Amino acid sequence: MNDFSHAFSKALQLIIQLDPALLEIIGLSLRVSITAVLIASIIGLPLGAALALYKFYGRGIIVALLNAFMGLPPVVVGLVVYLILSRSGPLGVLGLLFTPTAMIIAQVCLITPIVAALTRQTILDANDEYHEQLRALGAKASRMMKTLLWETRFSLMTGVFAGFGRAIAEVGAVLIVGGNINHATRVMTTAIALETRKGDIELALALGIILITISLIVTSLVMSARHAAYQYHS
């Protein structure tokens, strides 16, 4: 267990030193994953709600795909985005490969299914209660969707957390499309992978502890905001 206490003190030390290289990496991690989770929510929340509310041919298949896509392997997503963004790929002219933008794109692909699938289930459960009533009041499908998203907003947050967790923690996709380039596309997880490669497990663990602490801070902040809003609204 010595390893762990060493790692903890190392983590503490790194944080106290406020090492600028570390701050840069933390900043990029947060920037990439928060942007990705925002975009994924903008797509996934209405998508999930629509799949819960609209009946159309082939919906079952899309839902199954969505549930399965919660298990998209990061490396595969990374490869696909790589092929699309690479110089010889269809979007090669944009020159996005090995930039933070490419990392955001890959993470959006990874987590949109998670946000959408979890949103679908939450809206489906709420719909049980609300559907008939809203319909009787004259709400059209699109309005019903908005109303349900709003009424369940506190519950939906948990799905968004799950998406954020996946984004901030994954390494396979960002490594391939970002390249873990020092001072350019190195984020916490790729840095951890690098230290692990080097066999510096202590440093890798210390970085891991810092990453988890950051996740904890972000989630706690959002949770308290949610709690305050919830108290206010009831």
Add this chain to the structure above:
Amino acid sequence: MNDFSHAFSKALQLIIQLDPALLEIIGLSLRVSITAVLIASIIGLPLGAALALYKFYGRGIIVALLNAFMGLPPVVVGLVVYLILSRSGPLGVLGLLFTPTAMIIAQVCLITPIVAALTRQTILDANDEYHEQLRALGAKASRMMKTLLWETRFSLMTGVFAGFGRAIAEVGAVLIVGGNINHATRVMTTAIALETRKGDIELALALGIILITISLIVTSLVMSARHAAYQYHS
């Protein structure tokens, strides 16, 4: 886009050939991740329900930790499990390192927070409706937990899917504790990572397509079972 059609035909070819090496890898992937998801559910479902229903000092902190732990980096989890199972670690005598058991342990650590956090939210939402009624009928807390888990069983499945998705797709943890040993601990994701490293992107993508197809089949099977049961019960 040529890359993709090549990858698709390669995937098809691999499947048709029923390559025994591939079958072995697929089998291990499923065995490890399904076992992990079962264990994570056995822990995570009651844990999530308990956090939704029991009020105790420090619950807020545990919930925040759980939400943050949805973002546990696989590499870090892999390292921690490695240090514990390593010959020099506390459980080294068991000789579990570089075995499927080690991979299951690492995946359980990764996905239990996901199953628990999503369960908590679902039970919390249902509790709004049921709590007073069940209490008035004389249900004690432990019984209420069981009842709510049962009443929401179809919704809880989505959280379990999210856990399965994370497990079957992750590579960082199984690579470290499993070692990607041919014929012993190689699973789909570590094989994909290996081919990517070799620059055989076509084969990596083909394996990725097969992996996603397998996820799709598993999720579809469970979903149809759920659908049939749901029809039967309503």
Add this chain to the structure above:
Amino acid sequence: EPFITLSSTTSTDNSGLLDYLIPKFKNKTGIDVRVIAVGTGRALLLGERGDADIVLVHHKVSEEKFIEKGFGIERKDVMYNDYVIVGPKQDPAKIKQVKKAAKAFQLISKIQSPFISRGDDSGTHKKELELWSLTGVNIQQYSGEWYREAGAGMGATLNIANGMSAYTMSDRGTWLSFKNRDELTLLFENDPPLFNQYGIILVNPERHAHIKHKEAKLFSDWLTSNEGQQAIADFTLEGQQLFFPNAQREIATAEPH
């Protein structure tokens, strides 16, 4: 079925050499060899912690330190391979014409053409830094500009070099087995400073009771025997011999204390 655990580097594993050698060894002894392919640093760490029975790596300084600290008990030279410099077909720095690796690096730095470094403290990375120091260019000052530290394995670094049309230095084995080449091509080779010695080290069984010392020694002995050496020489990729056996002398030994 009996087996030993060998920790080695990804570049060795990528080349396919081990997949070629192990069945031969198994055929002879009935012992399987399970390969854990990781970075040099972690390969040694696995040995130190007793998670591998035997280590096959290629960074002599670290290897000697490993022996010194008593983690390993017997190091033998096994073979060497070499590094090559690859880059875009157009070769903007014109390194194809030069004879010395250091000169090639200098030309790259002169036109500031993108160069991808492993940047992971691996044996390959250290060799690359040695070459930069010979050119007199202070390479760190360009980090994040044209000089890019990928902090990744050889395969991943080649993937990035391809994606960015950049130069990089690779071991020949990984390069030959690497498929995602597109515009990337071999531009420079065969300079003695690029040679790369491999050593095999037995993990000290005194430190870890469960170490399969006897079986591991069998493998080490076989690999350095005439039969093993011949097998290494026989292994080719795309018609080229990748590894050159040179197990004639023991570099360092220490009897179990």
Add this chain to the structure above:
Amino acid sequence: MLHTNTIVDMSSTGALPLQITNLQIAKKGNLLLNEVSLKIESNDVTIVLGPNGAGKSLLLRAAHGLEAPNKGTIKWNAHQPEPQHAWRSYIFQKPVLLRRSVRANLEYVLSLHDVNKSDYDSLISAALEQTGLSKIADRNARVLSGGEQQRLNIARAWVLQPKVMLLDEPTAELDPSGTAVIERLIETIAQQGTKIIMTTHDLGQAHRLANDIIFLHQGCLIEHTTAEKFFEHAETKLARNFIAGELLTEDLST
């Protein structure tokens, strides 16, 4: 205060007469409404009576377009009902209120139809006042007492001042004075030209309010006649027993 027909455009699809022809609704193999045919023309109060499980709610739901007939048709002035029609409102026996204030619940209904924002305040105040909710307009709807929720349920249906209101047991949980208030409101509304179709288990209420009575039993229309005739000399023995408060044991399905 009541200015029916000025709030939203209600001209597009007609209202009365309501013509139901051979309506049949089945669920899971149970025939729940069986060949119901009836016509409602006059602009007053129609009350649907019948024992628990007779199909009263189902009939109202179908009339609002919430249940698709398995057979037969429902036409409002020759148009099929759509729940979106603003000229018709519906209240559920078991309402679901949004997790927001009483006032916001009413605002929500207005926002579903294109009502001028400037009319919101006056419409909401009118509905709150007429249902006795003005004092608790800012309380969260989900913590209201049973009777208060029911008042909000009615306010929500009335806030748009529609041409037709379908009310499923609107006073079941109201206190006597609350019931009296709502009955007076219903009378006023009806007098100003809004058609009321409602269910109730309070025979006294049916007596006080109804112009005509629809009497259902086990999914079948047994009688549709004026209230006077129904209560004085109902044609069927079933109806007479029902009025007398006796258990209806005849099983129509056998």
Add this chain to the structure above:
Amino acid sequence: MLHTNTIVDMSSTGALPLQITNLQIAKKGNLLLNEVSLKIESNDVTIVLGPNGAGKSLLLRAAHGLEAPNKGTIKWNAHQPEPQHAWRSYIFQKPVLLRRSVRANLEYVLSLHDVNKSDYDSLISAALEQTGLSKIADRNARVLSGGEQQRLNIARAWVLQPKVMLLDEPTAELDPSGTAVIERLIETIAQQGTKIIMTTHDLGQAHRLANDIIFLHQGCLIEHTTAEKFFEHAETKLARNFIAGELLTEDLST
């Protein structure tokens, strides 16, 4: 059929008398029950009356141990109420039914208390029969009509054959004959020694069933007296107005 006191061990905590002393309940700054003190001793039917929002449901909830008093005490034979007590059952104004069959809903209640498995069938059949649900015992509870749900709600409270039943508007959604059936059931239950405390908005029902009346208004206990006295010559003007069906405009808080 009724064999009260034999099902589960009810001896541990007493039942009557119910003694409420200075009970005060406040939520979000609103005083909802204000210094209510009363004692109920006799084993018959007590009915709580009052306008919507008076605090009737709150009082019953508190008596079942579902609301913790901010001040004052509630004692059943000197014991504080706990919802787990099997000797007392409670029905909600708005019941939540489990997503399973009618029968399974009753089974569930039995399983919450240690009832002998061999008694399940007879207890369930009795409860189904007495509430008129035998025919639809296998239907999913969530698709029942409003009245059927209410019958199940009552059956669920009765299946354990408790010593005390707290009923919040048990007949609000029942048809006349259903109401009559439940009223007769309540009478029988009471005669066999089960204490009934219930709320209703049906003054006729209160008249028919009650031995004594508790009259609440704005969270205050206005009268607690015998039914006879209450309906013939109530002491307070509030009560007389309430009985007359008039709106109670006095505001006690000012």
